[in-house]
Amino acid sequence: MTSRRTVLTTATAGAALLAAGAPASAGGSGDLRSLVDGWRDYLTGIAGVPSVAIGVVANRRQYAVNGDAVFQIGSITKTFTALALAIADRAGRLSIDDPLRTHLPANYPVPTRGATPITLAHLTSHLSGLDVLPPGLAEDPDLDPKDPYAHFTEAKLIAALGRTTLLSDPGTKYLYSNYGGGLLGRALRDDYPALIRDQITNPLGLKDTTITLNADQQRRKVDGHDSETRETTPDWHLPTLAGAGALYGTVNDLLRYLRGHMGEAPNTLKPALDLVQTPRFTITPALRIGMGWHMYTLPASHRTAVWHNGGTGGFTSYAAFCPSRGTGVALLVNIGGFDLDPYGVAILDAL
Structure with a gap:
């Protein structure tokens, strides 16, 4: 993955x-x-x-x-996460074109680049500009190579967002991102x-x-x-x-x-x-x-x-x-x- x-x-x-x-x-x-x-x-x-x-x-x-x-x-x-987003959109609970920041807690710093914010749709289509992994995840001293995401807590996600630099303007380039898929799941519901x-x-x-x-x-x-x-x-x-x-x-x-x-x-x-x-x-x-x-x-x-x-x-x-x-x-x-x-x-x- x-x-x-x-x-x-x-x-x-x-x-x-x-x-x-x-x-x-x-x-x-x-x-x-x-x-x-x-x-x-x-x-x-x-x-x-x-x-x-x-x-x-x-x-x-x-x-x-x-x-x-x-x-x-x-x-x-990720296809299940995308479908959950589509269900919410079709039900009128949100729009797939909503900015990501409107669906995350206020203490989550959402990175920006250019004039277009990251939207929910960008995350599900890998157009957000986010790298494959959050910064620091692979270098964390708590990393277990046989279970590499287990140590990554919410506090570490918030810290990683603060250090994130987008690799492209949102909506302009396909960059496959586990980081983005995980963020979308978090934005849709805590549970x-x-x-x-x-x-x-x-x-x-x-x-x-x-x-x-x-x-x-x-x-x-x-x-x-x-x-x-x-x-x-x-x-x-x-x-x-x-x-x-x-x-x-x-x-x-x-x-x-x-x-x-x-x-x-x-x-x-x-x-x-x-x-x-x-x-x-x-x-x-x-x-x-x-x-x-x-x-x-x-x-x-x-x-x-x-x-x-x-x-x-x-x-x-x-x-x-x-x-x-x-x-x-x-x-x-x-x-x-x-x-x-x-x-x-x-x-x-x-x-």
């Missing part, structure tokens, strides 16, 4: 995977099971991933393996877990998408593994920047979440779900961003895909869907820093 991995190289990477013997498609028969099982076998066999959960949806048909296993979903959390539960997970029936695991979810949670040593590693905790990446989830919940974005949601949520998928900024000719979600064109089918990935020290995640096709994919693995994007692209392109 400390950097942004884009899909700009995944066409080449996906071709390399197929040349190495990875499953190419559903065989033209709509066989979701063979597609998913094939990729599961490839990831656990050739790629050597300890635990894999994969699920796909295609025109209301769905198939998943390890669908109820619990993983950390990392930065996919971020309650915000996500009340506004999103309960209405959509996402029973395993949460920050605090119950006893049953603890039993179903897989252990995370370090990317270099492949040894088990602790989960990450983000008490102050929860909106950037604190959620746990399952493939079954992610598929239900994607289906909600493609029309299977309560009518009260549909305006907000449409809003987050609306492009707001062109990053490159091949890549755009809405609110939380990125958009690009699949290399083989040339359909527009809406996607986000994520990672913590022991987990990597990927979720994407094609609204025009009614297809989607969710992948979760228990290795940090594992590049799932080529696999997700290949699977979605095959649906």
Whole structure:
């Protein structure tokens, strides 16, 4: 979750995977099971991933393996934070174009640059000018490299804001920022877990998408593994920047979440779900961003895909869907820093 991995190289990477013997498609028969099982076998066999959960949806048909296993979903959390903002906007409780300073306590110094203030929309589309991380977070003597956000308290966030220099004028340049995602969660509500539960997970029936695991979810949670040593590693905790990446989830919940974005949601949520998928900024000719979600064109089918990935020290995640096709994919693995994007692209392109 400390950097942004884009899909700009995944066409080449996906071709390399197929040349190495990875499953190419559903065989033209709509066989979701063979597609998913094939990729599961490839990831656990050739790629050597300890635990894999994969699920796909295609025109209301769905198939998943390890669908109820619990993983950390990392930065996919940002799409939930963005949706919470969109829900509040559509309900008239705020505007996505409100200045950030109007939604933070008075003792939070909000950095400025140029004539345009940072808005809530800037945070969710990574246009705020904020760096990836708050200043001082990585150099703090209290830092635990295996749980790098756990030490970052509200007092340290306030101090960091006072030392922050924006890297660009708000609204002018895409700069992926965990700092901004965490600030947005804080601006929306003090109790971020309650915000996500009340506004999103309960209405959509996402029973395993949460920050605090119950006893049953603890039993179903897989252990995370370090990317270099492949040894088990602790989960990450983000008490102050929860909106950037604190959620746990399952493939079954992610598929239900994607289906909600493609029309299977309560009518009260549909305006907000449409809003987050609306492009707001062109990053490159091949890549755009809405609110939380990125958009690009699949290399083989040339359909527009809406996607986000994520990672913590022991987990990597990927979720994407094609609204025009009614297809989607969710992948979760228990290795940090594992590049799932080529696999997700290949699977979605095959649906």
